[in-house]
Amino acid sequence: xxxxxxxxxxxxxxxxxxxxxxxxxxxxxxxKIKCIAKGSRRFKSKxxxxxxxxxFLRIIYFGKENQNIYQxxxxxxxxxxxxxxxxxxxxxxxxxxxxxxxxxxxxKDPNRELLGLLLSIFSLIEESSDVDTVxxxxxxxxxxxxxxxxxxxxCVRCNRPVDRVIRFNLIKGGIICKNCFRxxxxxxxxxxxxxxxxKKSLTIDLSMMGRLKIPKGLEKGIREMLHSSLSIRIGKRLxxxxxxxxxxxxxx
Amino acid sequence: MYHPKSVSTLIGExxxxxxxxxxxxxxxxxxxxxxxxxxxEKLARAILxxxxxxxxCSICNSIADSDPCEICGNPKRDKTTLCVIExxxxxxAIEKTGGYRGYYHVLMGxxxxxxxxxxxxxxxxxxxNRIEKDGIxxxxxxxxxxxxxxATAMYISNLIKPLEVKVTRIARGLPMGGDLEYADxxxxxxxxxxxxxx
Numbered sequence: 001x002x003x004x005x006x007x008x009x010x011x012x013x014x015x016x017x018x019x020x021x022x023x024x025x026x027x028x029x030x031x032k033i034k035c036i037a038k039g040s041r042r043f044k045s046k047x048x049x050x051x052x053x054x055x056f057l058r059i060i061y062f063g064k065e066n067q068n069i070y071q072x073x074x075x076x077x078x079x080x081x082x083x084x085x086x087x088x089x090x091x092x093x094x095x096x097x098x099x100x101x102x103x104x105x106x107x108k109d110p111n112r113e114l115l116g117l118l119l120s121i122f123s124l125i126e127e128s129s130d131v132d133t134v135x136x137x138x139x140x141x142x143x144x145x146x147x148x149x150x151x152x153x154x155c156v157r158c159n160r161p162v163d164r165v166i167r168f169n170l171i172k173g174g175i176i177c178k179n180c181f182r183x184x185x186x187x188x189x190x191x192x193x194x195x196x197x198x199k200k201s202l203t204i205d206l207s208m209m210g211r212l213k214i215p216k217g218l219e220k221g222i223r224e225m226l227h228s229s230l231s232i233r234i235g236k237r238l239x240x241x242x243x244x245x246x247x248x249x250x251x252x
Numbered sequence: 253m254y255h256p257k258s259v260s261t262l263i264g265e266x267x268x269x270x271x272x273x274x275x276x277x278x279x280x281x282x283x284x285x286x287x288x289x290x291x292x293e294k295l296a297r298a299i300l301x302x303x304x305x306x307x308x309c310s311i312c313n314s315i316a317d318s319d320p321c322e323i324c325g326n327p328k329r330d331k332t333t334l335c336v337i338e339x340x341x342x343x344x345a346i347e348k349t350g351g352y353r354g355y356y357h358v359l360m361g362x363x364x365x366x367x368x369x370x371x372x373x374x375x376x377x378x379x380x381n382r383i384e385k386d387g388i389x390x391x392x393x394x395x396x397x398x399x400x401x402x403a404t405a406m407y408i409s410n411l412i413k414p415l416e417v418k419v420t421r422i423a424r425g426l427p428m429g430g431d432l433e434y435a436d437x438x439x440x441x442x443x444x445x446x447x448x449x450x
Contacts, residue, residue, distance in 0.1 A: 012366055018271045043427045049436035052399045053366075077437045085399035088363060088371075088407045095365035239368030246370060 003062045004070070006030060007078065009118055010055045011098040015041065022069065023051055024102060025059065026118065031110040032102070035061050035070045047075060054081040054094055054122055068107075079119075083126045090125050092247055093135050096240040097121065103234055104146060114145055120206040132223075133214050139226040140201040148173045148233060152199055155180055166190075170228050186232075194222045259285065311382075313358040313375050314340045323347075323356060330354040332389040336379060336408060338362050338396060346394065354392070357382060362395055363404045371407065379408070383415050390418040397424045397442075 008025035011032070016022045019041040024034050040047040050057060051072075056079045063070035084090045101114070117138070124134045143150065151174030155162050158180050167176040168190040175195070176187060193215040204212055214222060227241070255263065259281055266277035284292055308314070309321035316322060323329065323343075333354030337343055343356050359374045383391065393408060395401035409419045425443030426435055435443075 044430055046434050046436060049438040052438070054399070080438055082399070082402075082438060085402040086406050088403050091363070091399065091403040092365045099366055240365040243365045243368065243370040246372070 001062050001064060003060055003073065004030065005058070005060050007115075008033075008057055008059050009115065009122075010051055010053050010057070011102050012053060013037075013051060019045075021051065023072070026101060026105070026115060027059070027110070028112060028115055029110060030108055032105050032107045033061075033070060034068065034107070035059075035072045037072045040072075047072060050075045050077055052080070052082065052085070053098065054084055055079070056081070056119060056122075079123075081122045081126055084122065089247060090131055092240065092244045093131055094122065094125060096238065096244050097135070097138055099238045099240045100142060100230070100234075103236070103238065104142075111145065114142075117141055117145070117206065120209065124210055128210055130213065132219065133212060134209065136197070136214060136222055136226060137201045137204070137209055137212060139230060140198050143173070143226070143229060143233075144202060146233060148229070149202065150174060150198055150229070152195055168225060170225075170232055173229060188225060188228065189221075190225060191218060191221060193218050194225065197222060312343075312356045313360055313378070314343050314356060331386065333392065334379075334382065334386075334388045334390070335392045335394050337394050338401070338404075342394065354390075359395070359404070362400045363407060364400045374404075376408065376411065380412060380415070383412055383417055388417055390420060392420050392422065394422045397422075 006027045006029040008027040011024040011026055013021045013023045016036065019039050021037045021040045022034055023037055024032065026032050037045075037047045037051055039045045040051055042048065055077060057075045057077055059075045060073040061070045062073055081094075084094050097118070101118070105111070105114075121134060121138045125131050128134050140150070150168075151172075154160060154175075155177035156169055156172040156174030157176060160177060162175055162177040164178060166178055166189065167181050167187045168174070169176050170186045170188065175190070181187065197212070197214055197218065200212055231237075262281045262284065263274070263277045266272055266280050267274055269277075272280070284295065305317055306315050307317075307319055309316050309319055309324055311320045311324040314321055314323070318325070330353045333352075334357055335346065335352060335354055336357050336359060337346070338359055338361065340358055343358065346352055346356075357375070357379050359376065359379070361369050361374050363369060363371065363374070379391075382388065391408075391412060393405040395404045405421050409421075413419060423446050424439065425446055426432065426439065432440070
């Protein structure tokens, strides 16, 4: 049986059997994979502290090529992101991010750009005081990685430049000019400020993401527009998003 | 494999138990088959009794024969200390040490957004009520030392600090009989952070 060496982020883990865990990783070389970590719930296991959610690791695992679940041989932490767990809001946001990835990416479909984005986002969430903006940037970039990059330059119906934007079509994923506007529930209002934020989110260098801010008063509109765009692609309700929204309403 | 109908029914039920596969279930079934009728009746009665008599303690949420449970009903325990745990089996593990003499509060889970478990799904309101009513001076948070356990500990700590109560978290570090060389990085780092003067 071959041994595989790669770098990976822990997306989620669930208990299995007496003392084992099944870990879902997003790896650098093989995309999403599932591995069993034998005995990892025991305190004396060498794997126990390393396999916490969001941890970035170097892993060695083995198994037959066409297997669904591999077995972890060893792992070393590259970065633990343990501060995320010290705050419930940060934990909720990161849980939503990993649930999005787990839902939208099938196994063994590598995407190095996504891994790089994920690491930058975790790092920012650990440090930033404005975690909501970081999440919005992730959602915009994630849509783009999935192939649904918001079309913000010309009208998605007539292909003509738009001088005064009024609507965004969630299904077509782009702006609509006043001549093509139809009054359906998939065409929502969008402000010039929100469009500028989304444009900047798409182009900003990952290392500069912390400098971007959502203009005051536009938070709710941008949140709902991005979530609706993602929901249409996901086709199901995410548990972590429901909780995120209930926290939001509890705190506001 | 051919088994008489009643034996395969028994195997079918035993295989539902955690950690029991088909082979183990067969071994257990044949052990019961070979045992005396009296022994088999004792096992069946024990299973029925546990389902009939065990209830949830209305004070600490743990499982017990009576309500309030033996610990909540014991006036000799330390009334000023409350230990917050995730599940009833954590209580039995702590009681086995014999080193803690206060009361307990079982949350019945841990904050886990990925599994859809939020603050409203845990017994946090009950905890706040107990702290306000029972004159608790110290709350020891003994949730598991992992990301969800830590997040729950921080959430509860932020919530109850305004109640002017001392909030502590159980220590973390190296297990007895372990070897530094094989400790994982996070545990080793935490053991340095939580070092004690001797």
